[in-house]
Amino acid sequence: MNSRSGTFDAVPLEALFPEASVADFGRLRRSADGIDRVRTPGKPQLWEWFPQHVRFPGQSMAGTPEILLAEVSLYDEDADWLEASLDVEWTKEGLLNVWSAISVACWCEVDHNAHYIDPVERTVIGSTSLADAFEAVTHRFIQRLAGPLDPEFWRAHASLPCREHE
Numbered sequence: 001m002n003s004r005s006g007t008f009d010a011v012p013l014e015a016l017f018p019e020a021s022v023a024d025f026g027r028l029r030r031s032a033d034g035i036d037r038v039r040t041p042g043k044p045q046l047w048e049w050f051p052q053h054v055r056f057p058g059q060s061m062a063g064t065p066e067i068l069l070a071e072v073s074l075y076d077e078d079a080d081w082l083e084a085s086l087d088v089e090w091t092k093e094g095l096l097n098v099w100s101a102i103s104v105a106c107w108c109e110v111d112h113n114a115h116y117i118d119p120v121e122r123t124v125i126g127s128t129s130l131a132d133a134f135e136a137v138t139h140r141f142i143q144r145l146a147g148p149l150d151p152e153f154w155r156a157h158a159s160l161p162c163r164e165h166e
């Protein structure tokens with residue numbers, strides 16, 4: 001996919017979200033600063049963005065068209081992993097939606113590769129602005145970074161098979 005990446009300073013907010021206001025952009029930046037404050041000092045969060053999705057690309061596309069994405073690896077050892085993600089994406093109906101979930105390695109008998117757990121989302125509709133949605137979901141994303149950081153905890157939480165230890 002044709003994406004760009006960088007720290008939040010480099011994200012071309014005005015181009016990605018032409019409908020949003022200057023006040024919204026200020027609130028988005030403050031939310032992103034909140035993420036950087038809980039990351040390792042000197043290692044700000046990297047974001048990925050998809051300029052080809054600024055306009056709703058329509059329902060026919062496979063998968064969710066994402067506009068802006070942040071992912072954090074919470075655990076990655078010995079073929080097991082846990083990640084937190086936050087993204088601004090389109091709904092099937094062409095509404096902006098901010099979404100966050102935990103994803104964890106699959107250890108089912110049938111390999112699903114990953115499972116998404118504990119998703120939260122806010123759709124930009126009515127009185128909910130992009131900044132409102134981004135602030136609410138970023139708040140949950142930051143909580144995820146604080147833990148639990150154990151993939152087994154999250155698989156148990158979602159009633160998924162735990163990893164078989166040989």
Ligand SMILES: [Zn+2]
Pocket residue numbers: 106107108110111112113114115
């Ligand atoms: Zn599975």
